[in-house]
Amino acid sequence: MPLIGAAALALLALPWASPATAAVAGDDHPKNASASHAPYVTQAPIVMLKDLDSGQILFSRGASKRFAPASMTKVMTAYIVLDLIKKGQLSRDKLFTVDDATWKTWSARPRSSSMFLRAGEKVSVDDLLKGLITVSGNDAATALAVGIDGSEGAFTKRMNSMAAKLGMSSSNFGTASGWPDGGATKVTAGDLILLADRLIRDHPDGYARYFSIPKFRHGVSPDGKPIVQANRNPILGSVAGADGLKTGHTSEAGYCLLGSAKRDGRRLIMVVAGMTSEKARREEADRLMRWGFASGKAPAVAQDAHGGASRAASATRR
DSSP, X not given: OOHHHHHHHHHHHGGGSOTTTOSOBOSSOOOOSOTTXXXXXXXXXXXXXXXXXXXXXXXXXXXXXXXXXGGGGHHHHHHHHHHHHHTTSSOTTOEEEOOHHHHHHHHTOTTSOOOOOOTTOEEEHHHHHHHHHHSXXXXXXXXXXXXXXXXXXXXXXXXXXXXXXXXXXXXXXXXXXXXXXXXXOBBOHHHHHHHHHHHXXXXXXXXXXXXXXXXXXXXXXXXXXEEEEEOOOTTTTTSTTEEEEEEXXXXXXXXXXXXXXXXXXXXEEEEEEEESSHHHHHHHHHHHHHHHHHTOSOOSEEEOTTSOEEEHHHHHOO
């Protein structure tokens, strides 16, 4: 094709870009579900959207880049706990006692997410899971890790073993909570999508029980009032069918979200990471999910996050 003709075709695509988001398309070969559906345009550094039923990657940008997941780490912690429950090795009613070290660690970090556990308090696994996911309790993550394996260090070995078993080949976990650990904890968007996929498929009851609770009550404030905290997932109640999974934020990671929604029998999972504010995260996640559901059913053969063709059935079903 003559160079002038190619340039003209490129210019024809420009009106599709939204002025509010700037014309920056995905750099990992983003796929559009239909030729008639406008392509997704974003400035977000890491974005990935997958149709679980077909296995198609609807959009991918920076999906293989390793980054700090912040509190999205807690999805792996939850997966392990749910897996132990499913195997009969742990009961939801099991009471763990909050040790002094856990209390001292998190009470000394007043700006960290917390379910306000107290030293010596006995808390059920069920409540710890609710606190872990709904209010992103760092203290809940440590209490679960210590209660299960005796120490957080031992528990992170379990996390990394599980990551390898699930095929999360680019991920490493150094904490149960996602608190900054000098760069030890790293994941990719592709690995997070895989983890969410397996959690939803392997533990559907646990997913339904813990990942879409609108608010959680635990603890008492200094003035004697019950502490009630809202779920921080910005797509719950905003995007139709949204039912999980987990936010994350640190200065290193930025504002992140591993999210999922199911509508008319179709489930999408997304990762948005490295956003500069809660507002930017919320707007990007909302727009991405709406775009994904508007794209219609995905074809049988999809482009994966690394640019290779793969059949949907073998890509996601275990």
